[in-house]
């Protein structure tokens with residue numbers, strides 16, 4: 001199918017629906033009231049304003065969420081009172097739903113503080129999604145590429161359907177034979193109802209692990225090498241090659257799409273260069289670097305390249321004096337006070353002292369910055385506008 005290329009792995013959708021590889025992420029947040037107000041002021045306390053309709057049934061009387069409460073975006077998060085001015089209500093700002101796991105009321109480091117610091121621990125349940133990372137105990141990591149319907153997965157003669165499918169090309173170069181042995185050990189243990197001893201160095205050339213577990217598998221009526229005949233889940237046709245199938249311990253790794261995905265339409269720009277800023281938490285752009293540029297050049301997709309690097313970045317329209325070629329000399333002339341400043345924009349070259357030589361060109365905004373920096377170093381930039 002191609003969904004197992006380059007360390008990607010296919011997961012049985014039915015297993016996923018039964019809770020396969022479910023995990024929770026714990027996130028803690030410290031809220032220190034003494035940081036919200038100037039030193040020495042004691043007028044901030046956690047609490048709710050009685051009868052506030054926004055927090056009925058949502059927050060406890062101490063101004064904190066109930067333990068076990070489900071929070072979603074926009075829910076009341078916590079509330080504190082300024083004894084002089086009134087209530088401040090904070091809302092839950094993460095887009096991810098969570099459950100309040102526990103709340104700790106903290107003092108300061110010496111224990112002499114006034115319990116104005118609070119630590120809220122939230123539990124975020126995370127089912128695997130496409131793009132999440134998994135690994136066995138042998139460093140064989142992989143990315144979930146597709147949740148495959150169980151009825152279309154290959155099955156064994158006894159009707160068993162695997163949870164995970166991965167590509168055997170990951171083994172020869174990495175030489176993680178341990179995973180194959182674990183698979184055989186797990187399979188034989190499951191068949192015989194055993195717990196295997198996993199102490200290292202107990203097997204040798206003479207007494208090999210393959211021999212030991214192979215004999216066990218054979219005794220249970222399976223293939224010595226741990227392979228089985230599989231049938232295509234789509235056509236039902238017997239697969240030509242025997243497939244190695246067994247029991248392996250898999251872990252979920254903490255690189256999840258929901259922590260990493262990034263989108264931007266338009267948004268914040270850098271003050272100096274006017275290019276989109278970077279960073280996931282500020283809705284920034286993803287850098288289109290030199291290597292990406294090379295790729296588009298190699299494809300001959302110059303329109304796309306221009307679009308990425310110019311229109312979607314820091315396109316700007318600059319005024320140039322055609323006569324002296326300067327980008328810096330044209331200045332917006334101050335209109336007479338009776339005119340509308342928006343409608344009658346007149347640029348004037350301060351070097352040539354005329355306005356009929358001014359033309360507009362679209363240039364990257366950084367280029368104007370570059371010209372200004374060069375001017376600061378006494379280097380003149382002259383544009384030939386055709």
Ligand SMILES: [Zn+2]
Pocket residue numbers: 321322323324325326329349350351352353357
């Ligand atoms: Zn000029």
